[in-house]
Amino acid sequence: DIQMTQSPSSLSASVGDRVTITCRASQSITSYLNWYQQKPGKAPKLLIYAASSLQSGVPSRFSGSGSGTDFTLTISSLQPEDFATYYCQNSYSIPITFGQGTRLEIK
Amino acid sequence: EVQLVESGGDLVKPGGSLRLSCAASQFTFSNAWMTWVRQAPGKGLEWVGRIKTNPDGGTTDYAAPVKGRFTISRDDSKNTLYLQMNSLKTEDTAVYYCTTVVGFGEVDYWGQGTLVTVSS
Numbered sequence: 001d002i003q004m005t006q007s008p009s010s011l012s013a014s015v016g017d018r019v020t021i022t023c024r025a026s027q028s029i030t031s032y033l034n035w036y037q038q039k040p041g042k043a044p045k046l047l048i049y050a051a052s053s054l055q056s057g058v059p060s061r062f063s064g065s066g067s068g069t070d071f072t073l074t075i076s077s078l079q080p081e082d083f084a085t086y087y088c089q090n091s092y093s094i095p096i097t098f099g100q101g102t103r104l105e106i107k
Numbered sequence: 108e109v110q111l112v113e114s115g116g117d118l119v120k121p122g123g124s125l126r127l128s129c130a131a132s133q134f135t136f137s138n139a140w141m142t143w144v145r146q147a148p149g150k151g152l153e154w155v156g157r158i159k160t161n162p163d164g165g166t167t168d169y170a171a172p173v174k175g176r177f178t179i180s181r182d183d184s185k186n187t188l189y190l191q192m193n194s195l196k197t198e199d200t201a202v203y204y205c206t207t208v209v210g211f212g213e214v215d216y217w218g219q220g221t222l223v224t225v226s227s
Binding site: 001027031032034036039043044045046049050053055058070086089091092094096099100101 | 142143151152153154168170171176192198204208210212213214215217218220
């Protein structure tokens with residue numbers, strides 16, 4: 001199975017900050033990497049698919065990059081509604097695997 | 108707008124069985140690959156399994172922890188996805204989400220989730 005490791009596990013930041021979350025796969029997954037945002041008590045929401053494609057309706061302050069084993073999610077200027085937990089997902093091979101999550105908190 | 112509505116979550120004893128349903132609407136269900144994803148209380152997301160469309164063979168794949176105990180099926184005439192869970196364990200306690208899967212394997216739509224609690 002492909003292991004997905006996110007860093008950091010938690011992060012404190014302020015409104016307006018630029019934030020980067022990293023996801024590393026245990027083997028190459030080419031560009032089969034997706035990012036989700038989850039708020040407490042809610043289902044996750046797709047932000048980025050295929051490593052760098054912005055899902056329709058998602059603000060342009062979110063961006064993704066990377067290929068192979070190393071990927072990043074960047075939020076260019078944090079907004080109050082961005083404080084949530086973020087997950088990366090390998091969709092390259094079965095079993096589909098998720099990172100452990102990065103909790104983004106208000107500083 | 109796409110709707111996925113799960114039902115069937117309940118409190119069940121270890122070793123018991125439960126069937127979850129997911130009613131789909133506002134999209135062509137028969138054309139959609141579907142998955143179940145679960146989330147234990149306070150934990151991260153875990154893929155449970157997927158089912159392809161019938162034209163793609165209708166085949167299923169499962170995560171190791173549930174293989175042989177859980178079965179995913181679909182009824183395209185009823186626009187409904189199912190998850191039959193047998194030999195339930197306490198570690199199966201989670202919110203179970205029904206989802207669609209598209210192009211790069213990303214999940215574009217999620218249901219609201221249904222809670223399964225396995226406890227004596």
